[in-house]
Amino acid sequence: MMYKxxxxxxxxxxGWQAALAAQPAQEAVLRHWRDEDWPVVVRRREPGIGSAAASAAKAATDVAEPESEAGQDVFAGIALPPDSTGAKPRIALRVAAAHIERSTAPLTLKAARPALPAHWRPGYTELQRLSAGLDLRVYGSLAWxxxxxxxxxxxxxxxxxxxxxxxxxQLQAGLALLSGAAHGLPLDGEIMFPSGQAVSWKEWLSASAAQARVLVKTTDSVHLAAPDELLATLRPA
Structure with missing residues (x-):
């Protein structure tokens, strides 16, 4: 299965046993995450990261590690609440595909709504109403x-x-909604094209006006591409 x-x-x-063995300094957090049955999030692959950790996990546990090449592993992570300095600690994980029980796309607007602070709720309601027919998901701090x-x-x-x-x-309609003032929300985020390539929607708007290339992120790389290359992955209507 391909994860984005x-x-x-x-x-x-x-999978949790392997993660605990690979990240002994994060034992308390990882045990809590496991006991609460909370998910981790897929991030960009970083070649070379996790190989030593995977070996440590295999040596330190009685769990048989699945035979998998690097391409079969999934790079994931946990973002923790801000600490006393305002920094947001992150835990990087490398997960064998056989250690994934289930997966879903990022949260829908509806699923993220219960975590909203009160001052965002009116604008968020308007965003939900105006986004009918568009696939908008939530990630980042609100999702966590x-x-x-x-x-x-x-x-x-x-x-x-x-x-x-x-x-x-849909691209045109969604960009108009996200960049508009009707909802009055502090929005940020990405466009993810059907190919899994993602671009900051704010950068897309600026680059399109200047006919410039955009920074594209996938699970495997970060590179520059012309907007037309990404538009070609969309259906005309």
Whole structure:
């Protein structure tokens, strides 16, 4: 199965054992995450990271590690609530595909709604209403707060939206909604094209106006591409 950035994955018991062995300094957090049955999130692959950890996990546990090449592993992570300095600690994981119990796309707008602070709710309601027919998902701090009930949002937080258009018409409609003032929300986030390639929607708007290339992120790489290359992955209507 192919996983995309921001997908949510749940680990098997063996997966958590391997993660604990690979990250002994994070034992308390990882045990809590496992006991609460919270997911981790798919991130970009980083060649070379995790190989030593995987070996340590195999040596330190009685769990049989699945035979898998690097390409079969999934790079994932956990973002923790801000610490006393305002920094957001992150735990990087490398998960064998056989250690993934289930997965889902990022949270829908509806699923993330219970975690909203009160001052965002009117605008969020309007965003939900105006986004009918568009695939908008939530990731980042709001998603983590909705998933865990931990205090992940701060006064400076944005709402990270993953917009997944299938057609050029949807792309235009979604960009108009996200960049418009009707909802009055501090939105940020990415467009994810059907190929799994993602671009900051704010950068897309700026680059399109300047006919410039955009920074594209996938699970495997970060590279520059012309907007037309990405538009070609969408249906005309």
């Amino acid at each position: 950035r921001h997908d949510l994955i749940w680990l098997t018991r063996a 707060q909705a998933l865990t009930s931990l205090r992940c949002l701060t006064d400076s937080s944005d709402i990270d939206i993953l917009f997944r258009p299938l057609t050029r018409q």
